[in-house]
Amino acid sequence: MEIQWPLILFTFFNCLAGGIFLMQGILTLAGKGKSMQLASCISAIVALAVGGLAVFFHLQHPLRMLNGFGHITSGITIELIAVIVFAIAVILYFLMMRRSEEGVAPKWCAVLAVIVSLLLPFLTGDSYLMSAIPVWDTMLLPLYYVVATVMLGGLAAMVIAAATKAEDAVKLSATVAFIGSLATLAVTLIYAVTISGMGEHFTEMEYYFDPTLPDVAMRQAEQVTAAIMVGEHAVAFWLGAIVVGCVVPAVLSFLAMSGKIAADRTMVLAIVALVCAIIGTLVWRVLLYEVAVNALIQFQWAL
């Protein structure tokens, strides 16, 4: 299938928005990050809005989107509901923060933030589960979105904390970023290994010819299953998704977590780590499109 950039950006920004709000919820529960609450709420809403804007470039008739409630159990409708609930939770957090005499949102708002922030990426990933695409049809996909959310949230919170001088939030944010990076590393590796063993999920005719696609070569399952770890996408996977996308953020967040970096350098370190994580997660999302081949391998999509 052709790479659908609007959908890649939509899922990425959903994870980023979820991560920022998740981290703010964790910080509030820990009694930290008071001065970065407003910046976190604004960043989360902006990320959500940019993601929403991106998906408009995919939908052919976006104004009909409200028809979505016509089929309440479809993945996209549930995803749309999750986005709306998430936005309401951010606004609620903001209003309760402003209303509070201490200037901090109440704990129940923080718990709500954690719950909706984990649900958003999970439900986003869940909408892509379809038996026709074996590489997507695994719970590892929503799980990846969740762990990437934790990683992106921790790193983004480090940046926000450094920008808003919320020094009390840096260490906890770095710890969550470190855990998130390791979890993303583990899930990405497990996902890649799982894909390499998906051969039996594909149906092959061996020799076939599609006269509507005369210049497209015959495909075999092995081309899909071997592509990521040892095949044509191996460099992008190992260098982009693993080293740049997980290892570098893990090392940098570990340095911040262990206090080995001077406080005035936290901003630079956090930005570098976040950019690396963004590159890595985009590379992995692109690779998931590159290998999103029909289970009936001889039938090509028209997309």
Place this chain on the structure above:
Amino acid sequence: MSNLAIITDLNRCTGCLACTVACKAINGVDVGNFWIKTLRVGPHPIEGGSGTYPDVEMYFLPVQCQHCENPECVRVCPTEASHVAEDGTIQIDKDKCIGCQFCAMACPYGVRYLNQTERVVEKCTLCEQRTSQGELPQCVAQCGARARFFGDLDNGVENFEGPAHPDSPGCGYDDMTKTRVKLKDYVEAFTENDIHHLTDKGNAPKLMYLLREGRKWRE
């Protein structure tokens, strides 16, 4: 509620692409899009043969919307634009389609296309504009090998109908298209084991393919 479907006798299909072309012509299918396409499957070496010609076999496989029992396209459609119609076929309400193309991704057979002009997804309608007034789907009516038969599964596949053999009415095109022949009366004998479906990924495809013993079904 009926249960409309098509069966294709692959022992008869010659891969002439008449179904593909006829469908495009009558339904105004966009350039580059195909509501039905015909794959060549093979040639594969025959088991126990020399491995080269003439010890090979192949068949042609017309692939279109399979009008599934549990359609994945309907499950993922956020607006119920893709839906199961009263006659058991899968149809798209273009006014509801938002063009998200998730149905095209979810279809195991790759038979859904985005109409670039109307910006909605389209596919085989089983020619509901024709069948609703008693005609045959155009791909059945125009099949060059008389390999395709259309009917209601509730009445048994053996009663599926195709246009009569040109000699039977002994007359011109118009009479021929109005005269029908039943599958059981027209094609060579077959058993239940000769009837195949495309690979079922949980969607239970309804369209059928007839490939008799002696040639290996590759799906």
